[in-house]
Amino acid sequence: MAASSMRxxxxxxxxxxxxxxxxxxDKVVVQKSGKSMNLYSAINQALHIxxxxxxxxxxxxEDVGFGGVFRCTTGLADRFGKSRVFNTPLCEQVHxxxxxxTWPHKQGIVGFGIGLAAMIVNxxxxxxxxxxxxxxxxxxxxxxxxxxxxxxxxYHSQSPExxxxxxxxxxVIIPRSPQQAKGLLLSSIRDPNPVVFFEPKWLYxxxxxxxxxxxxxxxxxxxxxxxxxxxxxLVGWGAQLSIMxxxxxxAEKEGISCELIDLKTLLPWDKETVEASVRKTGRxxxxxxxxxxxxxxxxxxxxxxxxCFLRLEAxxxxxxxxxxxxxxxxxxxxxxxxxKILDAIKSTVNY
Amino acid sequence: xxxxxxxxxxxxxxLLRPFSAAISCAPSLRRPFSSSSDDTRTxxxxxxxxxxxxxxxxxxxxVETSPKELLSFFRDMATMRRMEIAADSLYKAKLIRGFCxxxxxxxxxxxxxxxxxxxxxxxxxxxxxxxxxxGRGGTLLQVFSELMGRQAGCSKGKxxxxxxxxxxxxxxGGHGIVGAQVPLGCGLAFAQKYxxxxxxxxxxxxxxxxxxxQLFEALNIAALWDLPAILVCENNHYGMGTAEWRAAKxxxxxxxxxxxxxxxxxxxxxxxxxxxxxxxxEHALKNGPIILEMDTYRYHGHSMSDPGSTYRTRDEISGVRxxxxxxxxxRKLILTHDLATEKExxxxxxxxxxxxxxxxxxxxxxxxPDPSELFTNVYSKGLGVEAFGADRKEVRAVLP
Numbered sequence: 056m057a058a059s060s061m062r063x064x065x066x067x068x069x070x071x072x073x074x075x076x077x078x079x080x081d082k083v084v085v086q087k088s089g090k091s092m093n094l095y096s097a098i099n100q101a102l103h104i105x106x107x108x109x110x111x112x113x114x115x116x117e118d119v120g121f122g123g124v125f126r127c128t129t130g131l132a133d134r135f136g137k138s139r140v141f142n143t144p145l146c147e148q149v150h151x152x153x154x155x156x157t158w159p160h161k162q163g164i165v166g167f168g169i170g171l172a173a174m175i176v177n178x179x180x181x182x183x184x185x186x187x188x189x190x191x192x193x194x195x196x197x198x199x200x201x202x203x204x205x206x207x208x209x210y211h212s213q214s215p216e217x218x219x220x221x222x223x224x225x226x227v228i229i230p231r232s233p234q235q236a237k238g239l240l241l242s243s244i245r246d247p248n249p250v251v252f253f254e255p256k257w258l259y260x261x262x263x264x265x266x267x268x269x270x271x272x273x274x275x276x277x278x279x280x281x282x283x284x285x286x287x288x289l290v291g292w293g294a295q296l297s298i299m300x301x302x303x304x305x306a307e308k309e310g311i312s313c314e315l316i317d318l319k320t321l322l323p324w325d326k327e328t329v330e331a332s333v334r335k336t337g338r339x340x341x342x343x344x345x346x347x348x349x350x351x352x353x354x355x356x357x358x359x360x361x362x363c364f365l366r367l368e369a370x371x372x373x374x375x376x377x378x379x380x381x382x383x384x385x386x387x388x389x390x391x392x393x394x395k396i397l398d399a400i401k402s403t404v405n406y
Numbered sequence: 407x408x409x410x411x412x413x414x415x416x417x418x419x420x421l422l423r424p425f426s427a428a429i430s431c432a433p434s435l436r437r438p439f440s441s442s443s444d445d446t447r448t449x450x451x452x453x454x455x456x457x458x459x460x461x462x463x464x465x466x467x468x469v470e471t472s473p474k475e476l477l478s479f480f481r482d483m484a485t486m487r488r489m490e491i492a493a494d495s496l497y498k499a500k501l502i503r504g505f506c507x508x509x510x511x512x513x514x515x516x517x518x519x520x521x522x523x524x525x526x527x528x529x530x531x532x533x534x535x536x537x538x539x540x541g542r543g544g545t546l547l548q549v550f551s552e553l554m555g556r557q558a559g560c561s562k563g564k565x566x567x568x569x570x571x572x573x574x575x576x577x578x579g580g581h582g583i584v585g586a587q588v589p590l591g592c593g594l595a596f597a598q599k600y601x602x603x604x605x606x607x608x609x610x611x612x613x614x615x616x617x618x619x620q621l622f623e624a625l626n627i628a629a630l631w632d633l634p635a636i637l638v639c640e641n642n643h644y645g646m647g648t649a650e651w652r653a654a655k656x657x658x659x660x661x662x663x664x665x666x667x668x669x670x671x672x673x674x675x676x677x678x679x680x681x682x683x684x685x686x687x688e689h690a691l692k693n694g695p696i697i698l699e700m701d702t703y704r705y706h707g708h709s710m711s712d713p714g715s716t717y718r719t720r721d722e723i724s725g726v727r728x729x730x731x732x733x734x735x736x737r738k739l740i741l742t743h744d745l746a747t748e749k750e751x752x753x754x755x756x757x758x759x760x761x762x763x764x765x766x767x768x769x770x771x772x773x774x775p776d777p778s779e780l781f782t783n784v785y786s787k788g789l790g791v792e793a794f795g796a797d798r799k800e801v802r803a804v805l806p
């Protein structure tokens with residue numbers, strides 16, 4: 056299985072250069088001695104470490120025992136046994152919460168899960184609060200793929216992060232690259248709160264970078280400035296960052312210096328880093344794949360206007376998905392592409 | 407429509423099954439017992455209505471009990487009844503705000519279930535949870551404090567009527583989302599099976615929730631993995647104001663599991679409930695999930711905003727009270743067996759009333775939770791996000 060995936064990865068290797076990442080070194084944990092790997096392998100490695108370092112960690116979901124649709128759980132069942140890595144019917148939501156509830160220190164890691172919103176919102180997120188801290192679902196980490204892949208159609212390409220950002224009690228994490236994914240996933244699994252971990256589907260095979268072999272964690276609720284600049288602040292997360300970075304490079308050619316921030320944790324999000332950056336540049340652009348209305352960009356925009364109203368030199372720009380269902384044939388029109396971002400950068404800077 | 411009405415009238419008449427028959431048909435009941443004999447001696451009492459089963463054997467109608475147990479049933483149910491009636495007045499006096507769903511009429515289910523299981527078994531229920539909590543060993547003070555949102559409440563006043571929990575005796579709480587507790591209960595059973603501790607989970611839901619999709623999803627996994635989950639449908643015949651026949655194609659909820667065995671139980675008879683739960687526990691540990699349909703009745707409306715008399719007749723309610731009341735049934739058993747005098751039972755009721763009043767007085771003394779509690783327990787520490795006081799100026803909580 057693994058070998059065939061690697062072959063497939065090799066075939067896609069030629070695309071990789073087109074979607075490259077600036078992954079500025081995390082001073083704390085990341086060492087240079089890494090192995091080049093793609094996003095799903097990094098996730099797979101993180102899951103191996105999680106199961107190995109904590110005997111009370113479990114993985115369950117549809118097909119996880121066979122490696123999962125995206126190969127993220129390959130080899131886990133062979134290594135850790137069917138009692139720790141097991142398949143469930145499609146309605147896994149129904150059980151995992153109760154399971155986690157009785158074993159509050161355990162880590163459940165679930166593949167897939169956009170359909171289980173009600174359980175996440177009403178049970179996992181509120182259990183601690185409504186029981187006066189008697190019970191919690193803190194051991195739960197829900198992994199789910201999100202976002203466009205170029206041909207996903209109406210359901211599989213959606214970006215539902217904003218739905219979950221409206222629910223105090225859970226954390227929402229989206230990594231941008233293999234190295235980030237490994238560190239953030241390990242932090243999520245070990246965090247004492249329920250976490251929804253969205254993985255950019257587009258990058259599973261496409262994003263390749265050096266990932267350290269050892270067990271490391273990246274802090275949650277801390278944004279990262281991945282590119283420094285002075286004229287405008289760009290905020291994004293997940294797969295969208297590579298598009299934004301390309302726009303930054305284009306803008307640079309025209310003499311506009313862009314600062315690019317990866318939010319990483321959407322809930323609870325790091326307002327301070329974004330605020331500090333906007334205080335410096337005076338302009339803000341937010342970009343995400345989800346439809347613009349009610350997207351998480353709206354929340355960032357409102358908070359930053361509240362904090363930096365007098366410092367802003369232009370209205371906050373949002374370059375997001377259109378307010379339509381995620382289209383099948385019109386995907387190129389729907390997506391917040393490099394040129395759309397570039398246009399918005401220019402009009403904001405020249406406002 | 408004609409068909410539907412036929413179904414309705416048949417189900418109506420089923421509600422009023424006389425239990426006097428029980429007493430006359432059980433020969434042992436006529437024998438007078440001397441009150442001086444041992445409290446814990448075994449009494450065998452026949453249930454008034456036979457169990458009906460679906461894909462499993464039926465348990466015996468002869469239930470073993472003891473004078474002590476019958477007297478404790480009486481006392482516990484009288485406490486629950488009094489507590490719910492007091493909660494009703496507290497709500498009307500605006501001392502309880504928010505939701506409040508009363509359990510009076512259904513007490514036999516809570517009491518009978520507890521008699522068959524231990525505190526190591528788990529119970530999870532919906533929002534009508536006051537009496538289940540009391541049955542699990544919660545105190546009146548905790549109940550009234552939680553209802554009135556006070557610090558002494560079982561969830562520190564943060565949960566309210568629908569969210570009672572008791573971790574130390576396996577009570578996984580009241581749940582506000584209709585039907586959502588059933589999957590959780592099956593998850594609890596999964597954990598029990600996983601850890602091989604020989605215990606079971608009872609997931610209670612109403613006849614309204616029985617039509618929920620997630621119930622069937624949970625049942626599928628529970629049956630697939632042979633989980634020791636017991637799904638208890640407390641069929642009080644109305645999902646809010648909707649009679650069961652208006653909501654369910656087949657109101658035989660014990661048969662709704664298809665491949666999962668089921669048992670229909672007279673939920674107004676604590677002894678029948680006890681017998682069924684004992685049977686179910688043994689069955690679940692051996693063979694996996696089972697559904698128990700408790701045929702019961704709530705005297706109050708669905709919640710406080712429902713007078714409970716617009717969709718059913720007053721005659722129906724008073725008929726059930728006269729013919730099937732769970733407390734009266736036990737009272738008659740105690741009197742026929744000469745286990746206590748009428749006066750002693752009246753005294754018990756007076757004593758219970760006093761305890762309830764004292765608990766209310768004490769609960770009123772308990773302070774409201776500190777305002778800062780609004781921000782705690784959202785995440786494991788602190789609120790996790792920025793939040794302000796009422797004036798939007800003072801920051802109360804920030805990133806953890």
